[in-house]
Amino acid sequence: MNFDPINFHIDAYKKHDQILDAANYLISSFNLVHENFAGFGFREELSPHSMLLTAEGELGKPQKVMIPKNLFDFDLNLVLNMLAHEMLHVRQKAPGNTVADKNEREFQAYYEMLFHKVFPQIPEVSDFHKKFFGNKALEYYKRMGENSDLQQKYADRKKEVEQLINTIA
Numbered sequence: 001m002n003f004d005p006i007n008f009h010i011d012a013y014k015k016h017d018q019i020l021d022a023a024n025y026l027i028s029s030f031n032l033v034h035e036n037f038a039g040f041g042f043r044e045e046l047s048p049h050s051m052l053l054t055a056e057g058e059l060g061k062p063q064k065v066m067i068p069k070n071l072f073d074f075d076l077n078l079v080l081n082m083l084a085h086e087m088l089h090v091r092q093k094a095p096g097n098t099v100a101d102k103n104e105r106e107f108q109a110y111y112e113m114l115f116h117k118v119f120p121q122i123p124e125v126s127d128f129h130k131k132f133f134g135n136k137a138l139e140y141y142k143r144m145g146e147n148s149d150l151q152q153k154y155a156d157r158k159k160e161v162e163q164l165i166n167t168i169a
Contacts, residue, residue, distance in 0.1 A: 001123060003076055006026070006029065006076065007076065009022070009025055010022050010025070010026070010072050010076070013025065013072075014072050019042075019067070019069050019071065019072065020039075020040045020041075020042075020067075022071075022072055023040045023065075023067055023071065023083065024040065026079070026080065026083060027083060027087060030080060030083075030084075030119070030121050030122060031119075031121060032083060032084055032087040032119060033087075034087060034090050034091050034094065035094070036062055036063055036090050036091065036093065036094035036095070037062070037063060037065070037087070037090045038057065038062035038063055038064045039064055039065075040064070040065050040066070040067055041064050041065075041066050041067075042066065042067065042068070042069055043066035043067065043068055044068070045068040045069060045070050046068070048070065048073070051067075051068050051070065051071060051074060051082065052068065053065060053066065053067050053068075053071075053082050053083070053085070053086045054066045054086065055086045055087075055089035055090050055093065057093065058093075059093050059098050059100065060093065060094070060095045060098050061093070061095075063089065063090040063093050063094075065083075065086045065087070065090065075125075075126075077123045077124065077125050077126075078125055078126075078129060080122050080123060081113045081122060081123075081125050081129070081133075084112065084113065084116075084118075084119045084122045085109045085110070085112065085113055086109075087119075088108065088109045088112050088118060088119075089105060089109060091118075092105045092108065092109075093105075101144070101150060103140045103141075103143040103144045103150065104140075104144065104150055104154075106136070106137075106140040107137055107140040107141050107144070107154060107157075110133050110134070110136045110137035110140065111137050111157055111160075111161065113125070113133045114130060114133055114134055114137065114160075114161060114164055115160065127168045130164065130165075130168060131165055131168050134161045134162075134164055134165040134168075135165065137158075137161045138158065138161060138162070138165075141154060141158050141161075
């Protein structure tokens with residue numbers, strides 16, 4: 001996909017310190033918006049080399065996605081995947097769709113970052129990030145509890161994640 005027009009808009013937003021507008025532009029452009037989304041807010045930056053985004057709000061209530069001001073200093077593919085991760089959480093916490101277990105929510109979100117089943121329009125990330133996200137998915141799978149109903153529910157997806165990780169050198 002040619003990201004030149006997207007980057008042009010993002011750069012214009014950055015130039016005018018309109019980071020929240022840039023984030024809204026991206027989720028709109030990539031069809032990530034959901035009715036349970038309550039908007040963006042800023043969170044503290046971790047460092048110039050890492051970022052953390054969170055979807056905040058009670059289960060069954062609108063969710064606000066908190067982003068660092070330096071979000072658009074990172075690779076656009078990575079930013080899009082991080083936004084998709086949080087926008088999946090917005091959906092998971094919506095009334096009628098609530099996924100109550102945090103480990104299940106996180107496993108689903110990291111799986112999505114690898115296979116793009118919910119958001120097929122989101123581009124792939126580097127092999128480095130695929131391996132990182134795959135290992136995070138497996139970590140949350142493990143937290144579901146040995147041989148639990150949740151682990152059985154996601155056993156096939158776990159195998160997909162392991163196969164993907166094993167194909168990355």
